[in-house]
Amino acid sequence: MITATQLYNAVQCPHRVALDAFGNPADRDEPNAFIELLWEQGLAHEASVVASLGVTANMSLVPEQEREAQTLDAMRRGEPLIFGGRISHGDKVGIPDLLKLRGNGYAAGDIKAGSGFDGDAEEGKLKKHYAVQISHYTNILEGLNVSDGSREPFIVDRTGQEVPYPLSAPQGVRNTVSWWDSYQIVLNDVRSLLAGTATSRPAMSAGCKLCHWYRHCKETLIGSNDLTLIAELGRSKRDTIAAALPTVAALARCNPEQFFEGGKTVFPGIGRDTLIKFHERAKLLATPNARPYLKKALTLPVAQHEVYFDIEADPMADIVYLHGFVERPHGQPAQARFAPYFADGTAPECEEQVFAQAWRYLCARVQDSIVYYYSPYERTAYKKLAKTYPTVCSVEDVEALFALPAMIDLYLDVIKKCTEWPTYDQSIKTLAQYLGFHWRDTHPSGAASIEWYHRWIETGDLAIKQRILDYNEDDCLATGVVVDGVRTLTLRGA
Numbered sequence: 001m002i003t004a005t006q007l008y009n010a011v012q013c014p015h016r017v018a019l020d021a022f023g024n025p026a027d028r029d030e031p032n033a034f035i036e037l038l039w040e041q042g043l044a045h046e047a048s049v050v051a052s053l054g055v056t057a058n059m060s061l062v063p064e065q066e067r068e069a070q071t072l073d074a075m076r077r078g079e080p081l082i083f084g085g086r087i088s089h090g091d092k093v094g095i096p097d098l099l100k101l102r103g104n105g106y107a108a109g110d111i112k113a114g115s116g117f118d119g120d121a122e123e124g125k126l127k128k129h130y131a132v133q134i135s136h137y138t139n140i141l142e143g144l145n146v147s148d149g150s151r152e153p154f155i156v157d158r159t160g161q162e163v164p165y166p167l168s169a170p171q172g173v174r175n176t177v178s179w180w181d182s183y184q185i186v187l188n189d190v191r192s193l194l195a196g197t198a199t200s201r202p203a204m205s206a207g208c209k210l211c212h213w214y215r216h217c218k219e220t221l222i223g224s225n226d227l228t229l230i231a232e233l234g235r236s237k238r239d240t241i242a243a244a245l246p247t248v249a250a251l252a253r254c255n256p257e258q259f260f261e262g263g264k265t266v267f268p269g270i271g272r273d274t275l276i277k278f279h280e281r282a283k284l285l286a287t288p289n290a291r292p293y294l295k296k297a298l299t300l301p302v303a304q305h306e307v308y309f310d311i312e313a314d315p316m317a318d319i320v321y322l323h324g325f326v327e328r329p330h331g332q333p334a335q336a337r338f339a340p341y342f343a344d345g346t347a348p349e350c351e352e353q354v355f356a357q358a359w360r361y362l363c364a365r366v367q368d369s370i371v372y373y374y375s376p377y378e379r380t381a382y383k384k385l386a387k388t389y390p391t392v393c394s395v396e397d398v399e400a401l402f403a404l405p406a407m408i409d410l411y412l413d414v415i416k417k418c419t420e421w422p423t424y425d426q427s428i429k430t431l432a433q434y435l436g437f438h439w440r441d442t443h444p445s446g447a448a449s450i451e452w453y454h455r456w457i458e459t460g461d462l463a464i465k466q467r468i469l470d471y472n473e474d475d476c477l478a479t480g481v482v483v484d485g486v487r488t489l490t491l492r493g494a
């Protein structure tokens with residue numbers, strides 16, 4: 001039977017669906033505490049939303065073996081709102097959170113702890129992985145002849161708002177395939193994978209690090225010298241060029257000009273500059289002891305002090321709980337000092353208080369320092385905080401501060417634009433570790449920090465708080481290590 005979860009996973013990675021069905025369980029990684037936390041938080045959120053919705057039939061209380069029959073009975077009775085029902089038709093099965101009576105039939109809905117829109121926005125494009133799930137329920141309802149016929153299921157988002165998902169609408173201006181047709185494609189792909197009539201391959205992506213097949217897939221990818229080991233290349237570009245250039249080594253050996261055609265390349269969607277960039281990265285990966293280099297001239301500004309800045313945020317509790325700064329006199333790493341602003345609770349006043357402290361610190365430091373942060377995340381989070389707490393500063397104040405020449409996005413303005421590295425990605429962890437930096441924690445990650453923060457809130461254990469602070473301090477120090485490393489790079493060929 002094909003489940004909505006399999007479709008959700010297939011949108012992220014079809015190989016995950018295949019491995020979950022046919023992989024060797026011994027190859028799976030240990031359960032990830034952050035994923036378990038997400039699961040628990042999702043259930044807690046679901047319970048709190050359900051309590052306010054006026055559910056008239058709660059199927060989650062019914063023994064599993066009777067749940068499907070009782071769900072059908074509840075729909076026959078015309079229950080206005082059914083929670084946790086089980087429905088199936090043909091080879092499809094689903095457990096929609098909600099079945100809502102609209103007119104003479106039912107529409108399906110799911111309760112989510114995030115935004116109903118892509119990129120965690122308040123409105124905009126729908127999320128494809130949500131769309132395939134609720135399309136699946138809608139398909140089953142139609143097969144059972146109990147649908148309301150609207151093909152407009154819904155998501156109840158983290159604020160409790162209902163976000164309609166009109167499945168007959170196109171996915172966007174460029175991609176005019178409807179959500180419903182796109183669901184049918186994913187459904188057929190999953191059907192073929194599970195029937196063994198199609199195969200899948202792993203592909204390195206940002207999502208892999210949270211997947212329970214990560215170690216297994218990484219070994220496979222390294223073993224096959226897969227193109228997705230090249231930073232930012234990804235599954236779809238790999239699949240576009242793999243027939244001509246199947247491995248990192250093959251791409252490294254080629255002359256990219258042989259694939260130029262007019263102003264483009266023979267590979268649809270891959271321009272000349274992109275192919276040259278991946279060729280350079282392939283050469284770095286394929287060359288033993290290759291060194292990183294500057295691909296364009298770069299001089300980092302010098303001020304009396306440098307500050308390395310990193311925040312920790314919890315998307316589930318929707319809180320920025322730590323603003324960390326490491327400051328040091330220019331060129332004197334031994335004199336580095338850590339200045340953390342830590343929220344001792346999840347209440348808005350706690351978040352506002354540490355935001356105000358961090359904002360004052362940043363405004364003072366930027367007078368005599370160069371401030372480095374890694375990726376636009378800090379700027380985006382500060383704009384959101386300013387919107388929530390306008391007495392601290394305005395969104396315009398944040399824009400103005402981050403526009404100062406002394407505020408440098410090390411990832412976007414320096415690493416991405418001006419450097420190349422012999423690494424599989426360009427995350428701060430990967431680059432700092434490449435340069436010899438070690439985190440004190442054995443399992444450092446932003447996701448782990450969120451899980452620790454939840455445990456600190458629950459227990460008040462000071463050792464957990466210190467672990468969070470140490471991790472954040474190391475992230476800031478790592479930013480400094482990468483700044484120092486960039487200063488030692490020379491221009492390619494120089």
Ligand code: SF4
Pocket residue numbers: 012013014015016019201202203204205207208209211212213214215217218
């Ligand atoms: S580790 Fe990556 S490639 Fe492998 S199954 Fe998971 S998401 Fe897919």
